Amino acid sequence: MLDxxxxxxxxxxxxxxxxxxxxxxVRLILGCDYAAQCNVIGNKGASATLPCLHFLRTRSSxxxxxxxxxxxxxxxxxxxxxxxxxxxxxxNRMAAGSAMxxxxxxxxxxxxSSLERRPLPAVxxxxxxxxxxxxxxxxxxxxxxxxxxxxxxxxxxIDGPLSWRHAGTDFAEELVQLLHEKVRVRPTSFHGGLFIxxxxxxxGDLSDVVCAALKGKVxxxxxxxxxxxxSIWNRIRxxxxxxVIIPADESAFFRADAAVIVTLLKRSSxxxxxxxxxxxxxxxxxxxxxxxxxxxxxxxQGLEAWHGRYGQSAVxxxxxxxxxxxxxxxxxxxxxxxxxxxxxxxxxx
Amino acid sequence: xxxxxxxxxxxxxxxxxxxxxxxxxxxxxxxxxxRTVPLYxxxxxxxxxxxxxxIAQAFRGRIWAYQCVDCHRLLLKPTAGMAAWQExxxxxxxxxxxxxxxxxxxxxxxxxxxxxxxxxxxxxxxxYETRCARRKRAARRxxxxxxxxxxLPTAPSVAGGCVAxxxxxxxxxxxxxxxxxxxxxxxxxxxxxxxGEVACEDCAASTLAARLYGEREADAQHALQHxxxxxxxxxxxxxxxxxxxxxxxxxxxxxxxxxRDNHASMPTPVAEPSAIPSCRQFLDGLLVEIYDGxxxxxxxxxxxxxxxxxxxxxxxxxxxxxxxxRLYARQLSPRKxxxxxxxxxxxxxxxxxxxxxxSGHRETARRGRTRPSGTPLCLSMAEQVGxxxxxxxxxxxxxxxxxxxxxxxxxxxxxxxxxxxxxxVSLLPGKQVxxxxxxxxxxxxAAAIQERVPDLYDRDLFVEQPVRDFRLVPAGQAAxxxxxxxxxxxxxxxxxxxxxxxxxxxGDPGTVKIVAxxxxxxxxxxxxxxxxxxxxx
Numbered sequence: 023m024l025d026x027x028x029x030x031x032x033x034x035x036x037x038x039x040x041x042x043x044x045x046x047x048v049r050l051i052l053g054c055d056y057a058a059q060c061n062v063i064g065n066k067g068a069s070a071t072l073p074c075l076h077f078l079r080t081r082s083s084x085x086x087x088x089x090x091x092x093x094x095x096x097x098x099x100x101x102x103x104x105x106x107x108x109x110x111x112x113x114n115r116m117a118a119g120s121a122m123x124x125x126x127x128x129x130x131x132x133x134x135s136s137l138e139r140r141p142l143p144a145v146x147x148x149x150x151x152x153x154x155x156x157x158x159x160x161x162x163x164x165x166x167x168x169x170x171x172x173x174x175x176x177x178x179x180i181d182g183p184l185s186w187r188h189a190g191t192d193f194a195e196e197l198v199q200l201l202h203e204k205v206r207v208r209p210t211s212f213h214g215g216l217f218i219x220x221x222x223x224x225x226g227d228l229s230d231v232v233c234a235a236l237k238g239k240v241x242x243x244x245x246x247x248x249x250x251x252x253s254i255w256n257r258i259r260x261x262x263x264x265x266v267i268i269p270a271d272e273s274a275f276f277r278a279d280a281a282v283i284v285t286l287l288k289r290s291s292x293x294x295x296x297x298x299x300x301x302x303x304x305x306x307x308x309x310x311x312x313x314x315x316x317x318x319x320x321x322x323q324g325l326e327a328w329h330g331r332y333g334q335s336a337v338x339x340x341x342x343x344x345x346x347x348x349x350x351x352x353x354x355x356x357x358x359x360x361x362x363x364x365x366x367x368x369x370x371x
Numbered sequence: 372x373x374x375x376x377x378x379x380x381x382x383x384x385x386x387x388x389x390x391x392x393x394x395x396x397x398x399x400x401x402x403x404x405x406r407t408v409p410l411y412x413x414x415x416x417x418x419x420x421x422x423x424x425x426i427a428q429a430f431r432g433r434i435w436a437y438q439c440v441d442c443h444r445l446l447l448k449p450t451a452g453m454a455a456w457q458e459x460x461x462x463x464x465x466x467x468x469x470x471x472x473x474x475x476x477x478x479x480x481x482x483x484x485x486x487x488x489x490x491x492x493x494x495x496x497x498x499y500e501t502r503c504a505r506r507k508r509a510a511r512r513x514x515x516x517x518x519x520x521x522x523l524p525t526a527p528s529v530a531g532g533c534v535a536x537x538x539x540x541x542x543x544x545x546x547x548x549x550x551x552x553x554x555x556x557x558x559x560x561x562x563x564x565x566x567g568e569v570a571c572e573d574c575a576a577s578t579l580a581a582r583l584y585g586e587r588e589a590d591a592q593h594a595l596q597h598x599x600x601x602x603x604x605x606x607x608x609x610x611x612x613x614x615x616x617x618x619x620x621x622x623x624x625x626x627x628x629x630x631r632d633n634h635a636s637m638p639t640p641v642a643e644p645s646a647i648p649s650c651r652q653f654l655d656g657l658l659v660e661i662y663d664g665x666x667x668x669x670x671x672x673x674x675x676x677x678x679x680x681x682x683x684x685x686x687x688x689x690x691x692x693x694x695x696x697r698l699y700a701r702q703l704s705p706r707k708x709x710x711x712x713x714x715x716x717x718x719x720x721x722x723x724x725x726x727x728x729x730s731g732h733r734e735t736a737r738r739g740r741t742r743p744s745g746t747p748l749c750l751s752m753a754e755q756v757g758x759x760x761x762x763x764x765x766x767x768x769x770x771x772x773x774x775x776x777x778x779x780x781x782x783x784x785x786x787x788x789x790x791x792x793x794x795x796v797s798l799l800p801g802k803q804v805x806x807x808x809x810x811x812x813x814x815x816x817a818a819a820i821q822e823r824v825p826d827l828y829d830r831d832l833f834v835e836q837p838v839r840d841f842r843l844v845p846a847g848q849a850a851x852x853x854x855x856x857x858x859x860x861x862x863x864x865x866x867x868x869x870x871x872x873x874x875x876x877x878g879d880p881g882t883v884k885i886v887a888x889x890x891x892x893x894x895x896x897x898x899x900x901x902x903x904x905x906x907x908x
Contacts, residue, residue: 023809023907024874024885030816031872037817039824039868047867048820049838053888054873062874151871212879227711265896313838314869322873324896325886329878331898332906338763344908348882349804349811353760355903356802356813357793359823360757363899364832365750 024062024142053151053320056298062142063150151320152307153299154262160299161255162222168291169232170194172240172248175293196235204231223263226256247290254283258303261311265318268311277308426472426494436475437497447477448497508694749782752792759789761899766790812905816887819902824868827892834891836869871895872904883907 031050038045052059170190177189201207205228207221217225225232229252236245261268261276268276284304287294296304311317332351339354341347426436426445435450447453460473489495648656656662662671687699710718750758759769766786773783784792796802801819804811813819827833869890876883885905888895895901 023812023883023905026807026812027816027885027904034817034820034870039821041825041828041868046824049867049869051869051871051890052873053871054875058874058876212877265894315836315838319895320871320890321896322875324888324898324901325873325875325884326877327896327898328884328886328901328903329875329882332882332884333878333880335763344880345806345808345810348906348908349806352804352811352813352903352906353797353802354763355760356804356819357759357796358757358761358899359802359819359902360753360796361750361755361761362757363894363897364830365754365757 028142049149051149051151051314051320053322054153054325055156055322056153056302059150059153064142151322152302152310152317154307154317154321155323155326157299157303157307158222158259158263159216159218160297161259161303162225163216164297164300165229165252165255166197166225166232168287168294169197169236169248171291171293172236172244176240176244193235193239197232200231200235201225204228223259226252226259229253229256244290247286251283251286251290254279254286258283261317262303262307263318263321265316265321265323267315267319270312273308273311273315276311280304280308426468434495436472437495440496440498445472445475445494446497447472447475449477449479453477752784752788753796755784755789756793756796759793810883810905810907812885813902816902816904819904820868820870820887820889823889823902824891827889832892834893835866836891837866880908 034048035050038047040046052062054062170193173193174186174190178186181189201217205225207217207224209215209221210218229249233245233249233252236248240248258276258279261272280303284296284300287300288296307317314320332348336347336351339347339350341350426434435453435456436445436447438445457473460469463470686701688696689699690696755769759766764772766789769783769789770786773781773785776783799818799822800815801813801822803814805814824833871888871890872885873888874883874885878884883906884903887902887904888900889902892900
């Protein structure tokens with residue numbers, strides 16, 4: 023369905039926007055969740071051998087693998103379904119004019135050898151928003167899982183391999199009760215039963231409650247690293263989700279914290295796998311923050327809000343079928359842009 | 372002159388609004404009624420009706436009685452041989468001068484004849500011990516509080532009499548006090564009050580009592596002279612004094628003379644309750660703007676300060692029984708260095724309320740919003756079309772709202788005009804919707820953004836978002852363009868307009884939405900500021 027808008031996007035990027043007789047260029051930024059980004063770019067996603075949208079890098083990067091990739095290419099190079107037209111489509115869109123000279127640089131077709139099919143819009147990889155909303159939810163959920171995993175590792179080392187599963191189940195129930203009674207958050211019925219939105223911030227603010235529940239149940243090294251990881255994450259998430267222009271010094275702290283937190287987690291918990299979100303957080307989010315000045319400002323919050331708005335308002339619009347109701351909703355929302363938030367704020371008492 | 376004016380003003384008010392006295396009168400009543408009146412006088416002069424003649428007949432030689440300079444009662448000084456004399460005097464028939472004098476209270480005397488001298492009849496003067504202690508306390512209270520610490524200006528002390536130590540009565544209140552009303556105001560106490568009790572307010576009395584001290588003393592001297600047989604014609608000798616003498620003093624003297632004549636020994640309740648209004652009457656009078664004159668302003672301020680602002684003083688001064696004064700100052704200190712969001716919001720709300728109160732802004736409705744004004748709305752036709760679509764309401768419902776708000780006066784256009792405007796808006800390229808089998812979508816995304824950005828410019832809502840130096844540029848390639856250049860695209864030297872494009876599936880029922888956002892505005896992630904490009908149910 024995005025394919026139908028491609029001519030409009032190309033026209034917008036080519037012609038820009040006319041403002042008071044001056045033509046201003048348009049910078050298109052891709053802002054949606056990770057699955058949608060992979061879908062738009064043509065990447066195979068988290069299951070691909072090269073999950074990252076930016077660099078030619080395998081999931082388990084090593085020097086030997088890098089040498090092998092350079093010598094024999096990756097799986098993406100051997101995809102049979104990639105036709106010549108598909109292979110050159112991205113090149114035609116991305117590397118027009120002088121951009122053709124940048125062979126091997128980010129944004130060039132060779133660099134995006136992980137693409138399994140042609141990208142839909144020509145969005146430069148550097149102009150992809152780093153999914154702040156979903157990163158916050160994912161990392162928050164990963165921290166809670168990590169607490170259970172530490173319990174299981176500790177019980178496995180003390181009581182033997184047969185007791186870790188039972189210990190993990192018990193602590194999971196204890197953790198759920200703790201979050202409900204003391205932290206006062208509850209998981210949602212969607213997003214896989216995760217904590218979303220403000221609840222994630224509440225858990226981060228009261229992370230000492232979770233850490234206190236681990237005392238005496240995990241090793242001291244694990245507990246210290248876990249507490250430090252929470253403290254670093256609490257600093258990161260405030261910068262990551264704040265929809266304002268971040269000062270330069272805070273951006274510098276964000277870059278340092280993003281590198282430290284992934285290193286700390288991997289060192290203290292070797293069984294922990296670096297997910298694409300953690301990879302984006304460590305490697306690409308600081309650069310995006312320094313470039314645009316903010317990550318939360320470009321987040322997908324506005325897109326997610328439309329789900330709730332459509333669910334509440336669709337029944338108010340006439341239509342025999344879902345398609346007709348959706349069409350009526352679309353027309354009404356097109357008219358409603360004339361009375362936006364600024365208009366209502368101007369006339370509010 | 373001032374009293375004459377005050378009396379005239381009082382007469383005018385009394386004629387116009389009979390239940391409402393002057394403001395000073397109400398203020399004084401309020402002042403006195405808000406404080407517990409100590410009952411210092413445990414017995415009255417009428418109870419011991421010994422006269423100077425009785426004393427002269429009872430003590431043929433040395434006189435053991437003396438007259439208190441404070442309450443002017445005759446008291447006995449404990450002396451050697453007095454017990455034997457009292458036993459002798461009680462054997463005499465009741466009513467005889469020695470028997471009457473023997474019933475006088477025996478109290479020690481701190482300052483005697485050598486200090487205070489004798490009166491005109493030769494009776495020694497004195498001050499018994501309890502009175503002396505009260506006088507000392509009154510002298511300590513004589514030191515006035517600093518003006519900044521007192522809610523009201525302190526009354527000036529009266530030389531030779533009691534000192535108004537703790538009565539914070541406004542000088543303006545005293546100056547405006549009519550001569551005929553002042554004693555009435557002092558003597559009227561909400562509870563059952565006697566003239567004698569008020570007269571014995573001694574050292575804790577107000578300025579009014581202090582002012583009355585001299586007059587009362589002169590009246591007592593006059594009574595003593597009358598008892599001694601000195602011919603004083605009160606009707607002839609005090610015509611001018613009677614006009615100046617307050618009514619309560621006249622009642623006091625009448626009560627004293629009545630006691631001396633053994634006609635009425637019980638205290639008489641003061642019978643002028645109608646002169647003092649209740650709080651309800653005063654507030655009613657205040658609402659009908661009876662008290663709106665220039666002279667009433669300081670009194671109203673004094674009342675407001677005494678009642679409303681008594682708890683907001685920066686310093687509180689308390690005096691212990693031993694005379695030590697302790698000063699308590701208000702000090703603000705943060706209870707917690709770091710508070711959370713909800714508590715911080717409460718603090719901000721409290722600060723806003725305080726600021727609104729201090730700056731004198733008009734009363735605000737809840738959540739700090741002011742009440743809507745009665746001016747008509749100034750919505751354009753397109754804005755009205757958008758409002759009808761966003762709510763959503765039907766055109767019939769919109770017309771009902773328009774009629775309810777006053778029709779044409781509401782500023783909303785008629786139904787026919789709204790239909791025309793809606794038809795006109797629907798012809799814009801950015802508003803047209805194409806329905807495909809996969810779902811509805813905007814006919815032109817570029818046109819929608821082209822409409823939105825100049826509109827932000829016109830409303831002065833466009834926010835520039837400069838892009839900083841790009842750190843991802845490899846070393847040696849500083850000339851890397853920040854924006855991918857397309858053939859025919861505008862030069863990158865211009866500041867760009869940032870547009871995000873997102874696609875996501877979610878909601879219940881699950882649908883795929885495509886949303887575009889112009890970042891260069893406040894709150895770009897608000898749904899009202901985004902553009903719904905496509906919808907796939």
